[in-house]
Each structure stands twice: as C-alpha cells, then as structure tokens.
Amino acid sequence: MRGTPRLLLRRLALASSLGAGVAAGLLHRPAVCRDAGSQALSLESISSRVAALEVISRAQPAVATATGAGGGAELIDGRKIAGDIRSEVKAATDVLKQEHGITPGLAVVLVGARTDSSTYVRMKKRAAAEVGFHSVDKNFSESVSQQQLLDTVRELNADPAVHAILVQLPLPSHIDESKVLEAIDVAKDVDGFSASNIGNMCLRGGKPPLAIPCTPAGCIELLQRSGVPVKGQEVVVVGRSNIVGMPVAHLLQSMDATVTVCHSRTRDLPAHVSRADIVVAAVGAAEMIKGEWLKPGCVVIDVGVNSKPSDTDKRGYVLCGDVDFESAAQVAGKITPVPGGVGPMTIAMLMKNTLNLARHSLQLPRQPLRRQNSKY
Ligand code: NDP
Numbered sequence: 001m002r003g004t005p006r007l008l009l010r011r012l013a014l015a016s017s018l019g020a021g022v023a024a025g026l027l028h029r030p031a032v033c034r035d036a037g038s039q040a041l042s043l044e045s046i047s048s049r050v051a052a053l054e055v056i057s058r059a060q061p062a063v064a065t066a067t068g069a070g071g072g073a074e075l076i077d078g079r080k081i082a083g084d085i086r087s088e089v090k091a092a093t094d095v096l097k098q099e100h101g102i103t104p105g106l107a108v109v110l111v112g113a114r115t116d117s118s119t120y121v122r123m124k125k126r127a128a129a130e131v132g133f134h135s136v137d138k139n140f141s142e143s144v145s146q147q148q149l150l151d152t153v154r155e156l157n158a159d160p161a162v163h164a165i166l167v168q169l170p171l172p173s174h175i176d177e178s179k180v181l182e183a184i185d186v187a188k189d190v191d192g193f194s195a196s197n198i199g200n201m202c203l204r205g206g207k208p209p210l211a212i213p214c215t216p217a218g219c220i221e222l223l224q225r226s227g228v229p230v231k232g233q234e235v236v237v238v239g240r241s242n243i244v245g246m247p248v249a250h251l252l253q254s255m256d257a258t259v260t261v262c263h264s265r266t267r268d269l270p271a272h273v274s275r276a277d278i279v280v281a282a283v284g285a286a287e288m289i290k291g292e293w294l295k296p297g298c299v300v301i302d303v304g305v306n307s308k309p310s311d312t313d314k315r316g317y318v319l320c321g322d323v324d325f326e327s328a329a330q331v332a333g334k335i336t337p338v339p340g341g342v343g344p345m346t347i348a349m350l351m352k353n354t355l356n357l358a359r360h361s362l363q364l365p366r367q368p369l370r371r372q373n374s375k376y
Contacts, residue, residue: 073332082344089351090131104358105162107136157185164190164354211353216248218345231256239282281322291327300335
C-alpha cells in the first residue's frame with residue numbers, strides 16, 4: 001500500500017520537472033553556486049545545460065497541481081503560486097500606469113558572456129516583459145573595468161525610469177563585487193541584500209525594508225498561500241547563508257515562529273529536524289534530509305537545487321533538492337517538489353520587489369510580504 005502514494009508523488013515530481021520551475025530554480029545558481037558545498041551543481045555543468053533547460057521551461061506541466069494522495073504529502077505547487085504572483089504584479093503594474101503614469105523599470109547589469117548568466121538574465125527580462133515592466137540592459141565584456149561598472153550603477157541610480165537595479169553575479173575576478181553592490185542606491189536594491197534592507201528586516205520595530213531577498217520571500221509566500229500557520233510553530237531552518245538561511249529564519253521569527261537555525265557545525269541535525277513543524281532546507285547537499293528525521297505531518301520547504309546522475313533521464317541527470325523527496329513525502333503533511341517548488345518563486349519575487357520599489361518612488365506603501373492580522 002505504501003508504494004502507491006510514493007509512486008504517485010514521484011510521477012508528479014517528474015511531471016513538474018517539465019515546467020518553468022526547472023529553469024527558474026537552476027538559473028538562480030550563478031549567484032548561488034559560489035559558496036555551495038561540494039555536492040552542489042557546478043557552474044560549468046549548469047552552463048552546459050541551460051540551453052536545454054530553457055526549452056524545457058517553455059513546456060506545459062503535465063500536472064498543474066497535486067493534492068494529498070492516500071497518506072502521502074500534499075505538494076505545494078510553486079509554479080502555480082509564482083504564476084499567481086506574476087499576475088498580481090501585472091494587475092498592480094497596470095494600475096500604476098493608469099493612475100500614476102509610471103512604468104516600473106528593472107535594470108540588469110550583465111558582464112561577460114557566461115551562458116548561465118545570460119540565460120538567467122533572459123528569463124528575468126521575459127518575466128519583466130510579461131508583467132509590463134520597462135527593462136534596461138547594460139551589457140559589458142569580461143574586460144570591463146570596475147570604474148565603468150561603478151559609473152553605470154551611479155547612472156542607473158540617477159535614472160528616474162529605473163526603479164530596481166540588479167547586478168548579475170558572479171562578476172569577473174578583477175572586480176570587487178561588494179563595492180559594485182554597495183554602490184546601488186538602497187531605494188533601488190531589488191535583491192534586498194544591502195545592509196540597510198537586511199538590517200531593517202531584522203530589527204523589531206524597524207522601518208519596513210524596501211525589498212526582501214527574493215528566495216526567502218518566496219518561501220514565505222509558499223507557506224502563506226498554502227494555508228500553513230506559522231505563528232507559534234517550531235521551525236528548523238537548515239543553512240544560514242546571507243541569501244537564504246539567515247533571511248528566511250528572520251522572516252519566520254518575525255511571524256512569531258520559534259526558529260532554530262542549523263548549520264554545518266550543528267550537533268545531531270536529525271534531532272533538531274525531528275522537532276520541527278516546518279522545515280526549511282537550504283544546504284546545497286543532494287537529498288541530505290531524510291524522511292525518517294521528520295515529524296509526521298510537518299511542512300517541508302526544500303530550497304536546494306542539486307543534480308544527481310540518472311540512467312533513465314536522457315540528460316543523464318535529474319534535479320533534486322536538499323530533502324530526500326521520496327522518503328520525506330511519506331511522512332510530511334505538505335512538501336515542495338524540486339523542481340517546481342521554491343525555484344519559480346525567486347523570479348516572481350524579483351518582479352514583486354521591482355513593483356514595490358516603483359511604488360516606493362511615489363511614496364505609495366509597498367505591498368507587504370507578511371500578512372497582518374491573519375492567522376499566518
Ligand atoms: P550556501 O552554501 O551559501 O549555504 C549552505 C548552508 O548550509 C551553510 O549555512 C552551511 O553551514 C549549511 N550546511 C552545509 N552542510 C551542512 C550540513 N552537513 N549540515 C547542516 N548544515 C550544513 O548555500 P545557499 O544558501 O546559497 O543555497 C542553499 C541551497 O539553496 C543550494 O542548494 C542552492 O542551490 C539553493 N538555492 C536555490 C535557490 C532557488 O531559487 N531555488 C536560490 C538560492 C539557493 P555553514 O554556514 O556552517 O557553512
């Protein structure tokens with residue numbers, strides 16, 4: 001009997017691999033892989049696959065949503081939720097245009113001709129066009145000087161048609177990445193990584209940050225839109241990076257969860273995970289978190305994007321998360337698949353951040369991430 005839901009979930013996950021989530025998840029890796037552990041997908045292997053992924057990403061998913069099946073976990077459909085968010089951004093953009101006469105503008109700075117970065121940027125631009133944004137491209141050869149990049153960022157800071165600036169990472173080794181990122185006006189920091197935005201996000205009673213890092217914000221949206229209560233819940237976040245683990249832990253704490261952050265020096269990780277009502281996995285280690293570690297009925301948000309060899313897939317590999325999906329889906333109440341879970345949310349949240357920065361430029365309130373006066 002246990003084989004039936006497991007097989008169903010596996011089929012659903014494989015079906016979801018035909019959707020946009022594949023590329024969205026993978027193609028965030030240029031910024032991610034720099035620090036990822038040894039089991040994470042390498043930049044080079046991503047580069048060789050992005051073209052194929054882009055084609056795959058246009059395919060319609062065979063299964064749009066998945067619900068609980070005979071004792072197995074319910075799938076949290078990131079592709080659908082990301083689509084809903086992009087539709088909302090488009091509707092709000094139309095209102096901004098009609099009522100205020102402005103079009104949100106997203107500028108992307110791309111250096112070099114890396115296939116992975118170029119494809120990722122193309123996907124962002126496609127999403128921006130879909131929601132009706134103005135796009136600005138600043139493309140440079142690998143030999144660009146730091147001064148040229150700094151001048152470009154300052155020029156974009158001063159451009160009233162640009163509300164959001166994204167510098168595609170990684171930059172070539174002769175460029176001081178942090179100096180370029182620090183030059184971005186905080187009011188246009190669409191990734192929300194500036195010290196001011198991160199600081200305001202963490203401060204109790206601080207000013208609302210102008211932007212919240214996209215992947216952590218995507219995790220919060222997945223929970224809220226799947227009806228998962230957060231207040232008072234035990235949450236274990238595995239991973240403490242600046243781009244995922246740390247911000248998602250602060251966001252969940254600000255929503256009144258009791259949060260434990262685990263990392264590579266944590267003793268007895270399974271013991272921590274087994275207490276969690278919600279597990280957020282952001283490790284970069286393929287299928288590390290096992291179903292038998294989980295508390296029955298818990299909610300699993302798997303941020304990881306890894307690859308593992310496959311004899312059956314014609315690409316020779318399949319994508320997987322940081323959670324062993326097959327065993328976890330037998331125990332969890334709800335779970336995000338990889339691909340098709342967190343991955344599609346990151347670009348959707350980039351669009352939402354751009355919209356919010358455009359609203360901020362008009363002194364309009366940003367659309368909040370954390371829902372007020374709700375049980376979530
Ligand atoms: P990092 O490599 O920057 O951080 C990994 C974290 O995991 C670190 O805090 C590290 O601990 C911790 N860790 C490593 N090994 C273990 C272990 N054995 N036990 C417990 N903790 C461990 O990765 P990122 O945060 O950038 O990314 C995490 C995952 O999320 C990756 O798979 C990445 O591909 C994916 N990702 C997906 C995105 C998407 O859009 N879907 C976007 C961003 C990331 P320590 O701090 O001690 O080193």
